[in-house]
Amino acid sequence: MDAILIENVSKSYGGVPAVADVSLAIRPGELFGLIGPDGAGKTTLFKILVTLLLPDQGRATVVGRDVVRDYKALRQLVGYMPGRFSLYPDLSVQENLAFFATVFGTTIRQNYHLIQEIYSQLEPFKNRRAGQLSGGMKQKLALCCALIHKPEVLFLDEPTTGVDAVSRREFWDMLRQLNQRGLTTLVSTPYMDEAGRCDRIAFMQTGNVLAVDPPSVITNRFRKPLFAVRAADTYRLIQELRQAPFTESCYAFGEFLHLTIRSGAVTDHQIGQYLLDRDHQAIEIQPVQPGIEDTFMALMNPPEPAV
Numbered sequence: 001m002d003a004i005l006i007e008n009v010s011k012s013y014g015g016v017p018a019v020a021d022v023s024l025a026i027r028p029g030e031l032f033g034l035i036g037p038d039g040a041g042k043t044t045l046f047k048i049l050v051t052l053l054l055p056d057q058g059r060a061t062v063v064g065r066d067v068v069r070d071y072k073a074l075r076q077l078v079g080y081m082p083g084r085f086s087l088y089p090d091l092s093v094q095e096n097l098a099f100f101a102t103v104f105g106t107t108i109r110q111n112y113h114l115i116q117e118i119y120s121q122l123e124p125f126k127n128r129r130a131g132q133l134s135g136g137m138k139q140k141l142a143l144c145c146a147l148i149h150k151p152e153v154l155f156l157d158e159p160t161t162g163v164d165a166v167s168r169r170e171f172w173d174m175l176r177q178l179n180q181r182g183l184t185t186l187v188s189t190p191y192m193d194e195a196g197r198c199d200r201i202a203f204m205q206t207g208n209v210l211a212v213d214p215p216s217v218i219t220n221r222f223r224k225p226l227f228a229v230r231a232a233d234t235y236r237l238i239q240e241l242r243q244a245p246f247t248e249s250c251y252a253f254g255e256f257l258h259l260t261i262r263s264g265a266v267t268d269h270q271i272g273q274y275l276l277d278r279d280h281q282a283i284e285i286q287p288v289q290p291g292i293e294d295t296f297m298a299l300m301n302p303p304e305p306a307v
């Protein structure tokens with residue numbers, strides 16, 4: 001049995017589709033990532049799966065329970081960490097946790113072993129108001145609150161947005177540990193580097209799921225030559241590379257531009273010559289291995305068919 005099964009689910013707001021005919025199956029014990037830009041429909045899909053929103057069409061089950069018909073039973077079985085701050089800022093760390101435990105008819109003591117490792121980092125601040133915690137600490141507390149009733153499936157909607165890089169890495173280490181204890185986890189993120197830490201990922205854009213695979217399979221599918229290019233005048237560089245006959249796509253990537261080649265062999269030397277002919281200065285060109293972000297860009301912007 002799939003841990004999460006989504007079959008042709010659609011949801012619109014005032015006639016505008018937010019989730020469009022999405023089907024997806026997530027296996028028990030998977031750490032599954034939903035990757036997509038703002039507005040892709042990730043939050044809407046999460047809300048449907050945790051029974052906070054009704055789908056317009058299609059059906060979905062979580063651990064075999066229907067998200068519409070069995071919503072009451074399901075709420076006990078899922079843990080949900082919403083994207084926006086979900087804690088009570090005026091309650092202390094300990095009071096927040098006790099509150100969530102009580103809502104689910106349990107106590108902190110009963111399930112303390114589940115959160116012990118994470119909560120031990122919060123314990124020195126247990127009397128501090130949640131609103132006064134750092135971003136990383138808030139996120140750890142929200143995770144404890146989502147786990148305190150011993151859910152079978154954990155839903156985390158952009159848990160690391162706005163959190164510093166070190167806390168993000170720590171958070172993913174915690175997710176992997178929880179997952180190794182058998183917790184199925186669906187996590188959404190706009191950060192491509194985090195996608196690589198999932199067992200499988202689904203790309204989502206404008207309500208549609210574009211591809212589902214393990215991260216390594218996704219990047220292996222990227223077959224076009226890829227170059228990182230940099231020069232003194234970035235603005236002119238991107239304009240002129242986009243006009244070049246050999247260019248399929250060109251987009252900003254950190255301090256460089258990533259350039260994919262239309263077809264046929266173009267060497268870094270030929271690209272360099274094209275830029276020298278246009279008086280570019282301080283040119284750097286190197287072939288690079290595609291990452292998940294490159295694959296995502298290729299999926300989002302498929303090349304126009306040649307006419």
Ligand SMILES: Nc1ncnc2c1ncn2[C@@H]1O[C@H](COP(=O)(O)OP(=O)(O)OP(=O)(O)O)[C@@H](O)[C@H]1O
Pocket residue numbers: 013014017018019036037038039040041042043044045083158
């Ligand atoms: N309550 C609502 N009323 C109207 N439109 C909405 C509502 N909630 C979401 N939308 C729209 O539906 C689309 C999908 O939104 P959703 O929040 O599910 O995407 P997302 O991938 O989670 O993005 P974000 O990270 O910005 O939350 C967006 O175009 C959004 O503007």
